[in-house]
Amino acid sequence: MAVETGSLHSLLQKGVVWQAYRQPSDKAVSLSTGYPELDQALPGSGWQRGQLVELLYRREGGGELRLLLPALAQLCREGADEREPGWLLWVDPPHIPYAPALAEAGVDLARVLVVRSNSRRDRLWCLEQALKSGCCSAVLGWLPTGQEKAIRRLQVAAVEGGAAGFLFRPAGCREQSSAAPCRLLLQNRASGAEVTILKRRGGWALPAMHLLLGEERILPAIHQERPELRLVD
Amino acid sequence: MTASRASTGREPLWLYLHFPLLALECQLNLSGVAAPGAAALLDDAGRQLRLCNGDAVRAGVEQGMAPATAYSICPELQLLKPNPEQARYQLESLAFWAGNFSAQISLYPPDGLLLEIASMLHYFGGLESFRQRLEQQQLRLGYGACRATGHTPQAARLLARAGRQLCLADKHAHLQQLQELPVNQLELPARMAEQLNGMGLQRLAQLLQLPRESLSNRFGPHLLDHLDRLVGRTPDPQSPFLPPPQFVRLLEFSRELESSQALLFPLRPILESLQGYLRLRGLQAEQLQLLLVARDGEQQLLEICHAGGASEAGIWLELCRLRFEQLRLQQPVLAMQLLVEQFRELDAETVDLFSPPQGRERPAQLLSRLRVRLGEQAVQPLALYPDHRPEKGWTTQGTANLEVVAVPKGRPAWLLRQPERLAQAQLERQVELLKGPERISGGWWDGLPVRRDYYIGRWSDGRLGWLFRDDCGDWYLHGWYG
Amino acid sequence: MSYAELHCLSNFSFLRGASHPEELVQRAAELGYRALALTDECSVAGVVRAWQACRELPPGHNLKLIVGAEFRLDDSCQVLLAPDRTAYGQLCSLISKARRRAGKGRYEIHWSDFESGLDGCLLLFRPPRDEVQAHRHGRRLAGCFPERCWLLVERLLEADDQQQFRQLQGLARRLNLPLVCANDVHMHLPQRQRLQDLLTAIRLRTTVQRAGQALACNGERHLRSLNKLRRLYPPELREQTLAIAERCRFDLSELRYEYPAELVPPGQQADAYLAELVASGCRSRFPDGVPANVQAQIDKELQLIRELGYAHFFLTIHDIVQFARSRDILCQGRGSAANSVVCYCLHITEVDPREVNLLFERFISRERNEPPDIDVDFEHERREEVIQYIYRTYGRDRAGLAATVISYRAKSAIRDVGKALGMDESYLAWLISRLDRRDHGNPWLKQLAALGGERPAPLYRQFVELVAEILDFPRHLSQHVGGFVISAGPLAELVPVENAAMAERTVIQWNKDDLEALGLLKVDLLALGMLTAIRKTLALLGETPDRPLRIQDIPREDKATYEMLSRGDSVGVFQVESRAQMNMLPRLKPQSYYDLVIEVAIVRPGPIQGDMVHPYLKRRDGIEDVEYPSEAVRAVLARTLGVPIFQEQVIELAMVAAGFSGGEADQLRRAMAAWKRSGQIRKYQQKLIDGMLERGYDRTFAERICRQIEGFGEYGFPESHAASFALLVYVSAWLKRHHPAAFFCGLLNSQPMGFYSPSQLVQDAQRHGVEVLPVSINESRWDHALESVAQGRAKPAATEGCCRAGAGRPNAARRCIDAPGDALQSACCGRHNPVSALRLGLRLVKGLSRSAADRLLSQRPATGFVSLAEARRLCRLSRGDWDALAAAGALNPLSRHRYQARWELLEQPPQLELAGPDGSVGSADAERVQLAAPGEQSDLEEDFRHLGLSLGRHPLALLREQGVLGRCLSAAQLRACRHGQLVHVAGLVTNRQRPGTASGATFVTLEDESGQINLVVWQATAKAQRSALLTSRILQVSGVLEREGEVIHVVAGRLRDISFRWDQLKVKSRDFR
Known part of the structure; x- marks a missing residue:
């Protein structure tokens, strides 16, 4: 008869009371990516809420987060005056999302949650719960190849909850089919990256576009000065 | 037992329980150590010792000493900071317990209880057996108390606070005791007591001998009123303690309890409190909810029911014992909470958290649901932390309590959990350094000093990494500009 | 590049x-x-x-x-x-x-x-x-x-x-x-x-x-x-x-210092003007004509001043002193240049150059390019007037106080470093309490490190290192006690000026050493309590309040005065009243003014650590021969029997015996002042030894001198200061010897100052036969006053002091002094006048404001108040003021005792004033209720609490009477004991002292009804009985008596805190009632 009800109890103790269902404000469905060139290429001029976006990339460090950060910042600006703005939920990121960089990009850290699941099952459960809960502005997940059925469920959940869902997946998934309505491929170049839209609603595939992805801000000194590597003491 | 008011024919009789060390003992009892050794409670400013326990006094420590002096006399002295909330909570517990002895209790915060007992003597079979029962139970309480009877509430209170352990029934005997009380123990305003002492008036007897009008002329009507209530010349109505609608007691142990049977010992006084509580309210309990908390926050809820409702501590203790026998503790227990909210006359109301969510949740709900399934630690917030060392520049402690003045600029969005060593050859072949150095040194105070030069470098496949050279000249990758 | x-x-x-x-x-x-x-x-x-x-x-x-x-x-x-x-x-x-x-x-x-x-x-x-x-x-x-x-x-x-x-x-x-x-x-x-x-x-x-x-x-x-x-x-x-x-x-x-020009009359040269002032001063100082050698000295000094360009400096000081004299503010100069004939003539000092042969060149010299140094002490209660005068005369933009740099010392370093490392404040207080900063064998930093245990936590190690590093770091600027800089142009163009903590005060950003290093001149205006006391005493002794006795009227070299000092009877006397001084007096037995100069300088950490005291005493007593290795050394050391006692002698020795140049000697002086901090003195030590060996002195002599210099350290006392102080020693001692009532009255009216509490002073006065009368609402004035006992009450006799006839006329005064022995006081006064008693003033009443007292005094009828009710009706003081008067026992003449006074004070006046025929408000109630009087013990306690002293019996007398002191001897009885005898004593603890010199010993002073008892508690004893030593109010001691001539110590063995006896006594008396 022992029941694990830790949170039940703590909620009762804190006097948390169920609140009436609150309709989300009628925000625009689309969300600017922060990159005008990319916005132009995407249907509705940006990412779509209530949809999954799949980002294919080779290895961390190529700008996959820089591609998203302007949109996350935009979500934070939108939610700034809401009483209970939604979460930006990161499920099993491969490294530590570094708070100073997020803050610099304009992300409201109070809204960021990082989840570490114990298993693939938990990870999917978690993504599904979050996407459909209706209380997340964005859900970010990292999934390996395969997962076709799971992605379908997640897409359904995203529609239900209205959150912007971003799945980061290895470039090797390129040839696999996916229920995500929007798929992008990111490839590094000597500076910046090349972004190819593999799939979009209501449009043909487009040629790759080159984006600097904020490098111009990180490296203003890029062509003028080389550091002195031998600087000691 | 039902509460019956003192009837008019009976001589009033009151009992006052004074717990002089309550504020100190409630913290020591929390620690659960049987013999805590010398301990003392600091005053609010932390400049003086406010209370000292027996061991401390024996070691030569005195109330009013500066902490430094006390340490020099007794180096092993345990100094505690006051926790008034805890003391208030304990006084309430003691009032519940006192419900076993009286139906009319008044709280005298921070450290006293007043019990009307004239109407109880019949029930207990006289004053002497009342005293014996009280003494027996008091021993188990873990709190040192001075108690005294009085024919008025103030008489009982002042005699108890003066340290007279009295158990008298007679009004005149009480009056005689009162006469001897020093003026500065009469709880007069400090200024007034000082004035009286300054006129050589040191005992109540001397005051009572003076002409009333002379006293009134000098000290105003308040003094006479106070004295009249004290000796019983005018009535002194008391405001009774009203118990809260549910019974909640939390008990934290200083060490982990490994066997379920070991839980019975600390449970006993709580059940005795419960018994007093139920008597005060004239109710019986139907269900006890016992929450056991392990170190990592893991919780276990036991529900123990009595179909017909019961109030006796003994009965509930037996039920708990039986329940514990079946129980295998998954982990050692650090704290225990008893909640009783189902009583005989009340309808229970419960909420099921596990019904599937309908429509939109509140953000807090999603958070708690994730935590229930994945564990408390699996879901973490993210915040800045003001420390120059990159690995210390963030925290999961929610809103950090330190102000971040400026967000460091140009940091990578990915930080590696551990810096990754880079071989010199790899560095030269694959990485082109683009920016730097940014020198970061500090952290000498907590054993994790750093001294590093940070650079931004481009890998040959176009990725941007954040790398540093430490003071040994070794290179490490610390983050990616993801 | x-x-x-x-x-x-x-x-x-x-x-x-x-x-x-x-x-x-x-x-x-x-x-x-x-x-x-x-x-x-x-x-x-x-x-x-x-x-x-x-x-x-x-x-x-x-x-x-x-x-x-x-x-x-x-x-x-x-x-x-x-x-x-x-x-x-x-x-x-x-x-x-x-x-x-x-x-x-x-x-x-x-x-x-x-x-x-x-x-x-x-x-x-x-x-x-x-x-x-x-x-x-x-x-x-x-x-x-x-x-x-x-x-x-x-x-x-x-x-x-x-x-x-x-x-x-x-x-x-x-x-x-x-x-x-x-x-x-x-x-x-x-x-x-x-x-x-x-x-x-x-x-x-x-x-x-x-x-x-x-x-x-x-x-x-x-x-x-x-x-x-x-x-x-x-x-x-x-x-x-x-x-x-x-x-x-x-x-x-x-940066060159330019002096204010306005002090020189237009058209005149500063040097000429100074010479003129000196000449006119000369005439008043030497009315019978200037002795030839004095005139020669004056010429020499003026010549030197002219050469070095210091005329403005002397004029500035003269101007300030002139102002003080015009306001009857007593002042006295000291410092290297102060004891010159020029300064004597300018009234900057009272030290008569004929009495002490203090050579100007000793203090100011051509080779040593250091600025002259004159500090002027003023009455402590009136120095502010002088400071305001300076601001008024030169303007705030031209006058400023030197700064004092407050730096990190042990305590502040430990506290600040510890707090910044997140350590608990009470723990830090504990650490501090465990340090013994006097233990020279084990420096406190080492002790601090040891407190961290054998393997201190890394943070603790860093804590100790940082404490060591932060030591001597400046923390903030504070104002120097009295160092003024006055400039010709705006001061702010010479050095920045900033606000001090005290309103209306500004300080410059440099301290004394900075000014000295730049060769800028400053004037030190210091406050000295004894000058206040002397002025007040002299006022009591003058013929009329307008014509007080003057310092120069006091007869010099009075035998009775030296005889009193030689007995160590010096409570209240300037500079020589500390316990160490009191012990030295009977050994040194001063017979002349110069002996006092030595006395002042020798009881200092410098000479004591440098091991100069014993050689000096031995030579003085003729036990040891005085030898000089050379004539040059004799010239320097002869006046102190071959033992260097003054700072100036060290400098001179360095020049004469070790061949230091003037500049080097000056650097040596500075190094000595700062030697602890910089350790620079070692550099000079070698040079000293080499120099002396080179000049043919033997190594033992050279090394002894070096050791003495090291011991001197920063405590070396300049002869020039000692000379000025010695004068005040003599003056205050003479006043005590011949006019004790007036002396203690002046002293008590100048509190707080000095070494002793009013209670100890009053006891000493009583022991010297002065009758002391209690504070009374009908008799007391604000200040303590003299009252002639024979002429009855309420006639304050400020001008009718003892020896009034002699005041102002040295010869008459001298006649009094010739009467021998202790009977002198009564004998001498008996001839002229009724005996004066000392009436305690209302200023002693704690909590009574000055304005309330003034109101009371202005309303008091000539015959005094007849009842408390009348007093209350007439005076309208606040409740707090009345309470203070009652608590002090000042109302006892009207209400019998404190209890009754307080009872009567609390009575609310009736709505309609029912004035009796005598104008007093009837108080039927007061007559009806007669409260019991307080016991002796309770009176004593209240006396101490509300007055700080009691005229009743000493608490120890009460304890002795109750028989709780057993075989304890009184201070008076100790005088009859022999050296080495085991004795038991008890007394109130009045002083605990750990002088830096006698490391390991704590000196405790006990007081009983017959006097003071001096305890020596050695370190081991102190450690074993720490709590009794540190916390007792009443201490009982068993120990061994040590006697050297008239100097008696008890070396403590067992200490017992018997403070509880007093409380027991109280309980007992209450139960008896």
Whole structure:
């Protein structure tokens, strides 16, 4: 008869009371990516809420987060005056999302949650719960190849909850089919990256576009000065 | 037992329980150590010792000493900071317990209880057996108390606070005791007591001998009123303690309890409190909810029911014992909470958290649901932390309590959990350094000093990494500009 | 290529800079910098030290010191440099302006401050981050500092160094301004980063753990090597630093002090005017004609003053002293130049040059180019009048107090460092309580390290290291007790002036040593309680209040006075009333004024540590022969029997026996003053020994002298000071000997001062046969007063003091003195006058305000109040004032005792005043209720609590009467005991003292009804019985009596705290009632 009800109890103790269902404000469905060139290429001029976006990339460090950060910042600006703005939920990121960089990009850290699941099952459960809960502005997940059925469920959940869902997946998934309505491929170049839209609603595939992805801000000194590597003491 | 008011024919009789060390003992009892050794409670400013326990006094420590002096006399002295909330909570517990002895209790915060007992003597079979029962139970309480009877509430209170352990029934005997009380123990305003002492008036007897009008002329009507209530010349109505609608007691142990049977010992006084509580309210309990908390926050809820409702501590203790026998503790227990909210006359109301969510949740709900399934630690917030060392520049402690003045600029969005060593050859072949150095040194105070030069470098496949050279000249990758 | 660092803070930017100015200078020189600008934040408080350090650099190192300051405004930084004297004055004025606007320790500066009045200064500008602001302010500043403005590039290896540099380059192009580099230096070595972090935490009142981003992100704010600078900055920026340094030609030695000119009448020369003043003073000092040798001395002194250009200095002091004399403020000069015939003639000192042969040249000399030193002591209650006079005469812009630099010492260092490391305050207090700072064998830092246990936690180790590092770091400027600088022009152009904590006070940014190092003159105006007491006593003794007795009327070399001092009977006497002095008096047996000079100087840590006391006493008693290794040494040491006792003798010895030049001897004197801090004295020690050996002195002699110098340390006492003090010793002793009632009255009216509490003074007065009368509402005045007992009540007899007839006429006074023995007081007074008694005044009543007392006195009928009711009706004092009077027992004459007085005071007056026939309000109630009187013990306690003393029996007498003291002997009985005898004593603990000299011993003074008992508690005894020693109020002691002549000590064996006996007594008496 022992029941694990830790949170039940703590909620009762804190006097948390169920609140009436609150309709989300009628925000625009689309969300600017922060990159005008990319916005132009995407249907509705940006990412779509209530949809999954799949980002294919080779290895961390190529700008996959820089591609998203302007949109996350935009979500934070939108939610700034809401009483209970939604979460930006990161499920099993491969490294530590570094708070100073997020803050610099304009992300409201109070809204960021990082989840570490114990298993693939938990990870999917978690993504599904979050996407459909209706209380997340964005859900970010990292999934390996395969997962076709799971992605379908997640897409359904995203529609239900209205959150912007971003799945980061290895470039090797390129040839696999996916229920995500929007798929992008990111490839590094000597500076910046090349972004190819593999799939979009209501449009043909487009040629790759080159984006600097904020490098111009990180490296203003890029062509003028080389550091002195031998600087000691 | 039902509460019956003192009837008019009976001589009033009151009992006052004074717990002089309550504020100190409630913290020591929390620690659960049987013999805590010398301990003392600091005053609010932390400049003086406010209370000292027996061991401390024996070691030569005195109330009013500066902490430094006390340490020099007794180096092993345990100094505690006051926790008034805890003391208030304990006084309430003691009032519940006192419900076993009286139906009319008044709280005298921070450290006293007043019990009307004239109407109880019949029930207990006289004053002497009342005293014996009280003494027996008091021993188990873990709190040192001075108690005294009085024919008025103030008489009982002042005699108890003066340290007279009295158990008298007679009004005149009480009056005689009162006469001897020093003026500065009469709880007069400090200024007034000082004035009286300054006129050589040191005992109540001397005051009572003076002409009333002379006293009134000098000290105003308040003094006479106070004295009249004290000796019983005018009535002194008391405001009774009203118990809260549910019974909640939390008990934290200083060490982990490994066997379920070991839980019975600390449970006993709580059940005795419960018994007093139920008597005060004239109710019986139907269900006890016992929450056991392990170190990592893991919780276990036991529900123990009595179909017909019961109030006796003994009965509930037996039920708990039986329940514990079946129980295998998954982990050692650090704290225990008893909640009783189902009583005989009340309808229970419960909420099921596990019904599937309908429509939109509140953000807090999603958070708690994730935590229930994945564990408390699996879901973490993210915040800045003001420390120059990159690995210390963030925290999961929610809103950090330190102000971040400026967000460091140009940091990578990915930080590696551990810096990754880079071989010199790899560095030269694959990485082109683009920016730097940014020198970061500090952290000498907590054993994790750093001294590093940070650079931004481009890998040959176009990725941007954040790398540093430490003071040994070794290179490490610390983050990616993801 | 070399470099000049132009932006550098020292630890005089309090709690920011992490290196001493000296360290910065030395490091910069080591690194081969060509120049260093010390630019503390809105301050030049550290520049003199840096300047001195520059002058002391080893040969081959050459570093130019540039004076400057930095100012912070928003997030920009302005560094101003002073290329010449004019610019330096402008800089100082700006600092003063900014400092005077804000409270103590802070400053407030505005952009507009840079727009005018700085046309000589160079500006290095580090603009705000914001580019728009940077451009706006940059353009304005560039306009205000044409050809004198640079943009400051500081590359500290922070994240956005490169962007910033580029931004500055852009700005420089647009504004057409040159760039220059600097390093925002906060420390001389990168290793000081730890300390700098700590200072930041202290400054922000937080801990290093919580200081977070307020700390610097690295330790780059140090003096960097030329190599590193080459890699960090392009060559043109580095060359620019040298070009700027080249333009800076100002040196602090250019500061010359210009004296106020107004003291010299127009058309006259200062030297001539001084000579004139001296000549006229001479006539009043020597009415019978100036002795030839005195005149010769005067001529010599004036000649020397003329040569060295000090006339204005003497005129300034003369002017101040003249003012004091015009207001009857007693004053007395001391210091190297004070005891000259010139000063005697100018009334700066009362020390008669004929009595002491103090040679002027001993204190002021041609070779030693040090400024003359005169301190003037004033009555402590009236010094403020003198200070206000100076402000009035010279204006606040020309007169300022010297600063005192408050630096980290053991306690403050432990507390601040510990707190900044997050350690618990009560733990730190405990650590402090465990340190024995007197233990020379085991320095306290070592003890502190040991308290961390055998394997201290890393944080504790760092704590100890940081405490050691922060020691002597300046924390803030405070005002010097009385060192004034008065200038001819605005003071703020000489040195910045800032606000002191006391309202209406300003201090300059330099301290005494800084002024001395620059050769600037200051006047020390000090407060001395004894002068107040002497003036008040003299007033009581004068013929009329308008014609007080004067110091010069007091007969000199009075035998009875020396006889009293030789007995060690010196409670209340200036300087020689401490226990150590009292013990020395019977051994030294002073017979003349010069003996007092020696007495004052010899009971000092210096001579005691230098082991000079015993040789001196032996030689004085003829037990040891006096030998001089040479005639030259004899000339120096003969007056002190071959033992150096005064600081001046050490200096002279160094010159005479070891061949030091005047300048070197002066440096030696300074090293002695600071020897603990710098350890510099060792350098001189070797030189001393070598010099003496070279001149044929033997090694033992040389080494002994050296040891003595070391022992002298910072405690060496100058003969010139001792001479002035000795005069006051003699005067106060004479007053005590011949007019005890007036003397104690004057002393009590000058409290707080001196070594003893009013209670001890009153007891001593009583022991000297003075009748002391209680505070009374009908008899007392505010001050204590003399009352002639025979003539009855209520006739304060301020002017009818003892020996009144003799006052003012030395011969008459001398007649009194000739009467022998202790009977003198009554005998002498009996001849002229009824005996005077000392009536305690209302000033003793704790909690009674002066204004209330004045109201009371003004309403008091000549015959006194008849009842308390009448007094209350007439006076209308506050409840608190009445309570205070009742508590002090001052109402007893009207209400019998305190209890009754308080009872009556509390009675509410009836609505309608039912005045009786005598005008008093009837008090039926008071008659009806008669409260019991307090017991003797309770009276005693209240006396002590509300008056601080009691005229009743001594508490020990009560205890003795109750038989609880057993076999304890009284102080009086001890005098009959023999050396080595085992004795038991008991008494109130009046004093616990741990003198630095006799390490390990605690001196405790007990007091009983018959006098004082001196205890010596050795360290082992003290440790074993710590609690009894430290906390007892009443102590019972068993020990061994030690006697040396009249000096008696009890060496404690067993200590027992018997304070509880007193409380027991109380309980007992209550139960009896």
